[in-house]
Amino acid sequence: MSASLAREVESLPDERFRHEALFYAGDDQFVEACVTFIKAGLEADEPTLVVALADKLEKLREALGPDAERVQFADMDTVGRNPARIIPAWQEFVDEHAEPGVRLRGIGEPIFPARDPHELVECERHEALLNLAFAGADRFWLMCPYDTDALPAEVIAQARRNHPYVAHGEHRELSADYIGDEAIAQPFAAELPEPPEDAAEVSFVHGELAKVRRLVAEHCSRAGLEERCAEVVFAVNEIATNSLEHAGGSGLLRMWRAGERFVAEIFPGELVVRMYFSA
Numbered sequence: 001m002s003a004s005l006a007r008e009v010e011s012l013p014d015e016r017f018r019h020e021a022l023f024y025a026g027d028d029q030f031v032e033a034c035v036t037f038i039k040a041g042l043e044a045d046e047p048t049l050v051v052a053l054a055d056k057l058e059k060l061r062e063a064l065g066p067d068a069e070r071v072q073f074a075d076m077d078t079v080g081r082n083p084a085r086i087i088p089a090w091q092e093f094v095d096e097h098a099e100p101g102v103r104l105r106g107i108g109e110p111i112f113p114a115r116d117p118h119e120l121v122e123c124e125r126h127e128a129l130l131n132l133a134f135a136g137a138d139r140f141w142l143m144c145p146y147d148t149d150a151l152p153a154e155v156i157a158q159a160r161r162n163h164p165y166v167a168h169g170e171h172r173e174l175s176a177d178y179i180g181d182e183a184i185a186q187p188f189a190a191e192l193p194e195p196p197e198d199a200a201e202v203s204f205v206h207g208e209l210a211k212v213r214r215l216v217a218e219h220c221s222r223a224g225l226e227e228r229c230a231e232v233v234f235a236v237n238e239i240a241t242n243s244l245e246h247a248g249g250s251g252l253l254r255m256w257r258a259g260e261r262f263v264a265e266i267f268p269g270e271l272v273v274r275m276y277f278s279a
Contacts (some may be wrong), residue, residue: 021162034107047093050073051074053076061073120155124155204251216255219262223257223262
């Protein structure tokens with residue numbers, strides 16, 4: 001990287017949104033890189049939010065010592081159980097702390113080995129959408145750690161495509177693989193896996209939403225998600241209502257259990273909306 005390009009990379013955090021992938025190998029490198037990043041922000045009185053799994057947060061708190069009191073922490077298992085909720089969490093942080101001349105720092109690790117393939121697709125979509133969601137945000141530096149020892153090579157490659165900047169320890173550079181706005185559409189190109197043959201299926205038209213809600217509640221309860229039935233019914237009802245109002249007045253609902261999750265899929269017209277719910 002040329003000297004002029006290096007200066008450009010270092011100056012951008014002070015001027016606009018900087019979305020950066022941090023590649024590390026193992027917990028020790030994670031802690032070292034994140035603590036360095038956090039302390040640099042604390043020295044400049046920059047509000048900082050870290051969203052990661054609980055065990056990682058505990059390691060960071062221990063390494064930071066008393067400085068941990070000046071950092072906001074949130075458990076990714078709670079914030080990111082549904083990856084679509086991660087961007088609103090960052091937006092809330094930005095809205096709360098944004099002030100003229102103040103830079104914000106964030107560390108967010110939405111992708112980790114325990115994610116299943118369906119979650120990975122949603123998380124990669126989230127990472128791509130961050131570039132659009134915060135394109136107009138001033139002075140917000142968001143670093144997303146990726147464990148190169150534990151994650152598949154394709155996940156690391158996708159991180160390079162979704163992040164304009166990459167870091168290895170304290171070495172930072174522009175990502176040569178970043179594909180810009182194209183990254184936002186890329187995760188949608190993947191084919192959804194076919195539902196199982198025993199998936200429940202029901203068509204519906206105007207006047208039949210009560211039937212849809214009843215069937216969803218029954219199947220959700222059988223799948224072991226009794227405590228979330230109301231939430232699941234509400235979500236499916238909203239999509240089904242939109243299907244009736246905006247996609248031809250009819251729809252098709254499929255439901256099944258996938259491991260520990262209840263899956264509901266609605267065809268409003270030619271669009272497929274698939275929702276995963278965990279117990």
